[in-house]
Amino acid sequence: MGMQTLMEKMQNNSLPQLDELYKEIILEHYRKPHGREPLERVDYEAEGMNPLCGDEVKLCLQLKNKKIEKIHLDGHGCSISVASGSMLADMLRGKTISEAKEISKLLKDMMHNKSTEVKPDLGDLEALEGVKKFPVRIKCALLPWTTFEEALAGHEHIEIS
Amino acid sequence: MLDVEKIRKDFKILGRTIWDNKSLVYLDNAATTQKPSSVINTLINYYENYNANIHRGVHKLAEEATTAYEEVRQKVKNFIGASSNEEVVFTRNTTESINLLAYSLGESFLKSGDEILLSEMEHHSNIVPWYMLRDRKGSKSIKIKYIPINKNYELDYSSLKKLINRKTKIISITHKSNVLGTVNDIKKISRIIKSSSHSPLLVVDAAQSAPHMKLSFKDLKCDFLAFSSHKMCGPTGVGVLVGKKDLFEKMSPFLGGGEMIRKVTFEGFTPNDVPWKFEAGTPNIADVIAFGSALDYLEKIGLENIYEHELKLTEYTLNKLKKFNFLKIYGPKEPDKRVGIITFSNPVVHPHDIATILDQYGVAIRAGHHCAQPLMKKLSVGATARASFYFYNTFEEIDIFIDALTKAFDYFAVGACKELKKDEREKDGNANIDGKNAKQFTTTIR
Numbered sequence: 001m002g003m004q005t006l007m008e009k010m011q012n013n014s015l016p017q018l019d020e021l022y023k024e025i026i027l028e029h030y031r032k033p034h035g036r037e038p039l040e041r042v043d044y045e046a047e048g049m050n051p052l053c054g055d056e057v058k059l060c061l062q063l064k065n066k067k068i069e070k071i072h073l074d075g076h077g078c079s080i081s082v083a084s085g086s087m088l089a090d091m092l093r094g095k096t097i098s099e100a101k102e103i104s105k106l107l108k109d110m111m112h113n114k115s116t117e118v119k120p121d122l123g124d125l126e127a128l129e130g131v132k133k134f135p136v137r138i139k140c141a142l143l144p145w146t147t148f149e150e151a152l153a154g155h156e157h158i159e160i161s
Numbered sequence: 162m163l164d165v166e167k168i169r170k171d172f173k174i175l176g177r178t179i180w181d182n183k184s185l186v187y188l189d190n191a192a193t194t195q196k197p198s199s200v201i202n203t204l205i206n207y208y209e210n211y212n213a214n215i216h217r218g219v220h221k222l223a224e225e226a227t228t229a230y231e232e233v234r235q236k237v238k239n240f241i242g243a244s245s246n247e248e249v250v251f252t253r254n255t256t257e258s259i260n261l262l263a264y265s266l267g268e269s270f271l272k273s274g275d276e277i278l279l280s281e282m283e284h285h286s287n288i289v290p291w292y293m294l295r296d297r298k299g300s301k302s303i304k305i306k307y308i309p310i311n312k313n314y315e316l317d318y319s320s321l322k323k324l325i326n327r328k329t330k331i332i333s334i335t336h337k338s339n340v341l342g343t344v345n346d347i348k349k350i351s352r353i354i355k356s357s358s359h360s361p362l363l364v365v366d367a368a369q370s371a372p373h374m375k376l377s378f379k380d381l382k383c384d385f386l387a388f389s390s391h392k393m394c395g396p397t398g399v400g401v402l403v404g405k406k407d408l409f410e411k412m413s414p415f416l417g418g419g420e421m422i423r424k425v426t427f428e429g430f431t432p433n434d435v436p437w438k439f440e441a442g443t444p445n446i447a448d449v450i451a452f453g454s455a456l457d458y459l460e461k462i463g464l465e466n467i468y469e470h471e472l473k474l475t476e477y478t479l480n481k482l483k484k485f486n487f488l489k490i491y492g493p494k495e496p497d498k499r500v501g502i503i504t505f506s507n508p509v510v511h512p513h514d515i516a517t518i519l520d521q522y523g524v525a526i527r528a529g530h531h532c533a534q535p536l537m538k539k540l541s542v543g544a545t546a547r548a549s550f551y552f553y554n555t556f557e558e559i560d561i562f563i564d565a566l567t568k569a570f571d572y573f574a575v576g577a578c579k580e581l582k583k584d585e586r587e588k589d590g591n592a593n594i595d596g597k598n599a600k601q602f603t604t605t606i607r
Contacts (some may be wrong), residue, residue, distance in 0.1 A: 017180070022514075022572065053513055054530040054537065076543045078513035079573070122515050134517060137312040 020130035021137070022079065022146045029124070030079040044154075047075075048147030050139055055081050055096025059088075059147045068092050068100060078140050080131055083143035087124045097152060104145045111138050162464065163470045169553050170457075171197040184525030186558045191339050191369060191502055191526055193391045193551035200394060203454040207447045210440070214443055216420060230446055233453035234436070237594060240456050241378030241386065243403050250402040250409070250436040251449055255368040256286040258284035258387035259333070259401035261439060262364055263290035265412040266331060270362075273302035275330040278361070280308040280316055280345070281539050282338040285532040288365045291333065308334070310539070314341045314492050314499075336370035340471040340531045340547065342475075344370065351382035356539030362408070368392055372551070373501050375464040376587055378403050396448035402439070409435040416441035467552040471501040474550045474559060478503055481563045484569065491540060504531070504547040510573040512546035518572060522565035526563040 045060040055077035062070040071089045076082075092100045106120045110129060131141045162462060169175050172195045177185050187195060207229070213222035215230050235244045243249055252258045277291050295303040306324055309317045316334075325332075332354065337344045347365055354363060363383040367376060368423070371386075372393035378386055385408075390399035414421055414432050418441035424431040432438045459467070476496040482488060489506050492499040512528035519526055527547045530537045537543065548562060 018518060018521050018572070021517065027573070052529060054534075055513075056543060078511035080513075082511075137513070137517065140513065 009059075009109060010040060010105075017130075017133060021134055023127040023130060025124055025127045026083040029083035029086035033073070033082050033086035035073045035086060037070070037072065039070050039072045042072075044151040046147050046151035048143050048150065050077075050081075050143055053078070053140075055143055057081065057085055057144050057147050059085075059144060059151055061148075063097075067094055067096050068150060069089075069094075073144065077143065078137075080128070080137050080140040081143045084128060084141045088144045088148060091123060091125060092148070101149070101152070104149055107145055108142060111141060163466050163552060165553060165555050168462065169555075171199070172553055173198060175553060179523040179525075180521060183521075184561075186255070186522075186524040186561050188550065188554065188558070188562060189525045189527050189547040190551040190554075191392070191531075191547065193397070194372065194394055194551050195368055195553070196394055196396065197458050199458055200396065200451045200454045203451040204396065204447055207450050212447070214412050215446055216437075226446055226450075228442070229450045229453070231505055233449050233456075236453050236456045237401055239405075240460065241371065241388075241401070241403055243568070244377050244379065245406060247406045247409070247435050248378070248403055249298075250404065250439045251444055252387075252400035252402055252439075253445065254400035255366060255387045255389045256290075256389070256400070258385075258400050259287055259364070259366065260290045260293075260405075261402060261415040262333075262385055262387075263294045264415050265439075267294040267298065268413040269411055271296070271298065271303060271330055274328055275302075276304045276306055276326070276328040278306050278308055278324055278329055278332040278334075280319070281310045282314075282316070282341055282343060282536050283333075283533065284366065284368070285370075287333055287335060288535065290313065291331075304328070307535075310341075310343075313494060314338075314343050316343070316345050316350075318346075318349060318353065322357070325354065325357045325359055325361065327359055329359055331364060332361050333364035333366070335366040335368075337367075337373070337500075337502075338533075338536075339369050339502065340490075340504050340533050340536055340545070342499035342504070342549075343493055344374075344498060344500065347381045347383055355507075368501070372459075372467075373464075374468045382407055390448065390452040390455060393455060395452035398445045399448045399452045406435060409439070414438050418442045420444070422428055458558065461553060468500065470552050471550050471554075472497060474554055474556070475503065476498055477556055478548065478550075478559050481559065485566070489542075492547065501551075502547065502549045504545045506545045507540050507570075510569060512544045513571065513593070515566070515569050516570040517545045519562070519565045522561065522568070524562050524565045526562075536593050 039060055039062040041062050042060045043063045045058070047056070047058045049051045053159055057073060057075035057077060060072040071092055073085045073089060091103055095103070106122060107125055110122065111132060113132065128141050131137050174195050175185060175187065179185050211222050211225040213220070213226040215223065215227040217223065234249045237249045238246050252261060262531060279291065291305055295305055308321045308324060311317045332350065334345060334350065336347055348479045351363060354361060360387070365381065365383045367386050367388040369392070370376060371388035385402060385404040387400065387402050391397040412546070421433050421438050421441040422430050424434050481495055482490060489509050491504045492502070516526055516528035529544050531547060
């Protein structure tokens with residue numbers, strides 16, 4: 001195949017798969033992530049990292065009246081892991097621990113293709129469904145959530161591989 | 162000059178397509194290279210015609226397999242400029258070669274208070290085995306020190322001079338960094354060692370250099386040199402450790418078992434002669450033999466030609482990358498100091514995202530820490546993207562890579578950064594970027 005035709009082909013093809021992965025809502029969360037304000041008090045915290053790619057997230061929770069009052073995230077990572085962390089901060093604020101755990105479980109089920117009887121309303125998180133087509137990136141999407149669960153479990157540091 | 166189009170016909174995989182009919186542009190050669198059909202055919206021929214265990218059978222197949230296996234030792238000896246076949250040990254990969262050294266040298270030569278020098282640009286495979294040795298000996302007994310790198314991402318040779326003292330027993334260093342592409346001057350290091358009044362052993366990790374440039378073990382004047390078959394057109398599962406015979410003879414064996422012994426009794430064992438002393442158990446016969454075909458193939462093309470072509474590709478790519486003025490490129494400025502590897506990062510699009518988008522265009526690159534976490538820390542970056550070349554890559558492929566990269570930046574609207582006033586950028590980081598500005602960016606750079 002001549003390289004000229006190859007180049008032309010490349011220019012002309014749109015990439016619907018990419019648009020599914022990088023939905024505008026994900027890019028928005030990535031550009032301006034939520035949950036970056038400092039807390040007054042840290043009740044639970046954990047650090048998560050993906051040693052394969054170097055993504056790191058530190059997650060701290062502040063509780064009030066048995067509900068998650070504030071969440072703080074810090075670290076660095078790809079758009080998927082940063083956006084997922086930003087959504088986590090939005091979704092879990094004001095939730096009880098068990099409500100929060102349930103959301104985390106539903107997200108994991110969605111990413112691992114486990115069917116649920118009723119399709120749950122996951123809000124912005126549903127945008128992450130496109131990640132499923134990129135299996136190596138699922139870990140990126142789940143890193144903040146695994147770290148959240150570890151924070152509750154009292155672990156300080158986890159590695160996923 | 163290489164006839165790259167003709168060469169590419171030897172690699173069936175280079176003709177395949179990715180996703181919906183994108184031609185494969187394979188730029189992850191520092192991770193592993195593709196294999197020509199001659200190598201694959203050697204594997205098939207071995208299994209179909211003379212598969213047998215070596216060094217023990219008296220039957221015809223065993224003799225043929227043994228001869229073929231030992232002939233490759235001779236080929237490696239010639240390829241790498243060793244003095245004799247006894248200086249060539251087959252392992253599983255570079256990592257295993259270095260583990261062998263860390264274990265055996267540690268057992269035979271190191272004592273409490275000794276020091277090992279590594280550089281800041283090492284792959285984990287040339288760090289962790291030495292840490293393991295230190296931890297085995299008791300954490301306070303062996304010290305590991307790092308030779309720093311300078312602002313041009315080169316080894317700081319003057320620091321090396323100062324770091325060598327009477328306690329320094331081993332200097333283990335990469336010949337070419339898998340991240341920076343920096344080629345370290347091993348001869349210069351040998352001279353520095355010689356001019357000091359001390360005599361540490363010099364270990365060279367040549368995993369990234371042996372495939373890309375003509376090397377001579379004798380000329381480099383190092384004591385050990387390690388590399389891997391799979392990074393030079395050969396199969397996975399074969400590594401080489403070249404070492405001076407007298408040192409090999411003084412070293413204790415690494416793994417024990419069949420093949421590596423001369424005699425075993427109810428009381429103990431006597432090890433075999435070198436190099437077999439270090440080749441316990443049935444080796445990777447088929448892949449070693451096929452590695453021989455890879456060496457034949459590389460010699461036919463010529464290591465000098467390979468080097469020259471990759472240098473041109475590197476220069477071409479560095480030039481093309483200039484249009485992305487927000488890109489941070491790691492490695493020496495001079496292309497001939499960093500052949501074949503280009504690693505970069507930028508403040509907005511994470512390397513993972515770049516790699517995913519490029520993959521959609523059929524372009525395979527690497528993103529992550531490249532098994533060099535200490536170096537990433539030194540560079541103050543969590544992850545980087547890396548494109549690495551081999552002799553079968555073309556300038557057209559670089560164009561596709563650059564074009565895909567442009568699209569990746571457009572996708573994340575990096576160009577919009579340029580539209581923002583500097584103070585806004587400082588205040589808001591990467592916020593306030595919208596797709597509209599990105600489109601303008603595309604037009605400006607095309």
